[in-house]
Amino acid sequence: QVLLAESGGGSVQPGGSLRLSCAASGRALKNYGMGWFRQAPGKEREFIASINWSGATTFYVDSVKGRFTISRDNTKNTAFLQMNNLKPEDTAVYYCASGWGYGRSRPLVAAEFDGWGQGTQVTVTS
16 A cells, blocks of 8 residues: 655635645555545544546535645655635645555545545644
């Protein structure tokens, strides 16, 4: 399984932006579909975005659509989550996730992810 490490979290005011990175090691990232989940205090982990192995197709849940952008650079073994127009309700620990997906044209769905990073905290507050 590929090893994942998130970075880029922090504290930002409402309306601000952050870019999360997910660095992969151990195996080539191109073999995996990638996704981002988040978990707010007292809530279940929420699936928010997914990208297929090549970066050609993406999926977003409605709550982040139009504000967040998932991307990847397989040459750098890294996936990203650009978060714009952040809201207090986006406050959570953000996790990147991987699942075997080489050759699939569609992004993985939540149940298909089986590898996780350690998470990075994002806090949106004025």
